[in-house]
C-alpha cells in the first residue's frame with residue numbers, strides 16, 4: 189500500500205452506487221476542490237463496484253463488477269461501502285481492512301451483527317472504521333456519542349430512528365387512518381419499500397439501537413440483544429386512545445443504562461417497540477420521515493438530535509463527513525481513537541425492564557368486573573395508575589344497567605415486563621374479560637408524569 193503523502197490524493201474505492209452511492213459520487217465530483225481543502229489532500233474516486241455496470245454509463249472506466257479485487261488494489265486507500273446487507277459486504281470489508289484500507293460504511297445491518305469483528309480488524313491493521321451514516325442518516329449522532337460525550341456518562345439514548353414507520357404513525361394520527369391505509373400511502377409516496385418488513389417489523393430500528401447502545405455504554409450490543417416489536421399491530425383505536433390521554437404513539441428505539449441494586453450489576457437494555465409518549469415531549473413533534481434522538485447524560489443533561497434520517501443526499505452527507513475525517517487522519521499519518529467496549533455491561537432481559545402500560549380490555553358490562561380485574565393486576569404486583577371505561581353501564585359494582593360489553597382502559601405505574609405479561613395471561617382467563625384488545629407501553633422519557 190502506498191500511503192497518501194502530504195499532498196498526494198486519498199484514493200477512494202466505492203462499493204455500490206445506488207441511492208446513497210450515486211449521491212456520494214455526485215458530491216465527490218461537485219465539491220472536489222472544497223473537499224481537498226478541508227481534508228488537506230485531494231479525495232479521488234479510483235473505482236466503483238456495482239452488479240450491473242450498464243446502469244451506470246457516466247462512470248466509464250471506474251466501473252468494475254469485481255469488488256473483491258477492487259478493495260485490495262494497491263492504489264486504494266479508503267473503501268466506502270454502500271451496498272447494504274451482511275454478505276458480500278462483510279467479506280469485502282474484512283478483506284479491505286486486512287489489506288490496510290480504512291473503511292467508511294452506511295451499513296447498519298452489518299455493524300449491528302459484525303461490529304466487533306470489523307472493529308478488531310481495523311484495530312489490527314491500524315486503520316479507520318467510520319459509520320456515521322448507519323444511524324439516523326444525515327444527523328450527526330455517532331460522533332457526538334463517541335467523541336463529544338466521551339467525558340460524560342450517558343444514561344439513555346431514545347428516539348425515532350426509522351422514517352418509514354414514523355411516516356406511517358404520523359399519517360395514522362393525522363387522518364385517523366388504519367395501519368394498512370397509511371402503509372399504502374407510504375409505499376405510493378416512496379417512503380416504504382415494496383417489502384416493508386425490515387422497517388415495519390422494527391428490525392432496521394433494532395440494528396440502529398444496537399449501534400447506539402454499543403457506543404453510548406461502551407459495551408458490545410448486537411442486533412440479537414435488542415428486544416424488537418414493530419408497528420403492524422398498532423390500530424386506529426390505539427392512536428385515538430393515545431390522543432385521549434394526551435399522548436402520541438411512536439416507534440421508539442430505547443437504550444438505557446440501569447444502576448444495579450444491592451449486589452446486582454449495572455445493566456444496559458436496548459429495545460424497539462411502539463410506545464405512547466406525552467404529546468408535550470419533544471419527540472412527539474417529530475413527524476413524517478424525520479428522525480430524532482434524545483440523549484441523556486449525567487453532566488450534559490438532555491440533548492436532542494433532529495434531521496433527515498434517510499435519503500440519498502442526506503445519507504451521502506454523513507458518508508462524506510466520514511471520508512473527510514479518514515482523509516485528514518491519513519494526511520497526518522494517524523487514525524481515530526479506537527472504539528471502546530471496555531465496560532462489558534450485561535444486557536438486561538426484556539422481562540426485567542420496567543415501563544408503564546396502557547391495557548385496553550373488552551369486558552362484560554356487569555357489576556364487580558372492575559374489582560376482579562384490579563385484583564389480577566394487584567396479584568401480579570402491577571400497580572394501577574388510572575382506569576377509564578367507555579361504553580356500557582357501570583362495572584364498578586355500584587349498579588348494572590346493561591349486560592353488553594364495555595371497553596376498559598387500565599394505565600399502570602411502572603412494572604416489570606414479566607409481571608405485566610403474567611397479568612395479561614390471567615386476565616384472558618377471567619370470565620368477565622372478553623378480550624385483551626391491546627397492550628401498549630407508555631414511556632415518559634425523563635418528563636414528569638403527564639400520563640394517567
Ligand SMILES: NC(=O)c1ccc[n+]([C@@H]2O[C@H](COP(=O)([O-])OP(=O)(O)OC[C@H]3O[C@@H](n4cnc5c(N)ncnc54)[C@H](OP(=O)(O)O)[C@@H]3O)[C@@H](O)[C@H]2O)c1
Nearest residue numbers: 204205206207208238239240270271272294295498499503
Ligand atoms: N437509502 C437510504 O436512505 C439509506 C439511509 C441510511 C443508510 N443506508 C444504507 O446505505 C446502504 C446502501 O443503501 P442504498 O439505498 O443506496 O441501496 P441501493 O440503492 O439498493 O444500492 C445498492 C448498490 O449496491 C450495488 N450492489 C449490490 N450488490 C452488489 C455486489 N454484490 N457487488 C457490488 N455492488 C453491489 C448495487 O449495484 P447495481 O446498481 O448494479 O444494482 C447498487 O448500486 C445500505 O447499507 C443502507 O442500509 C441507506
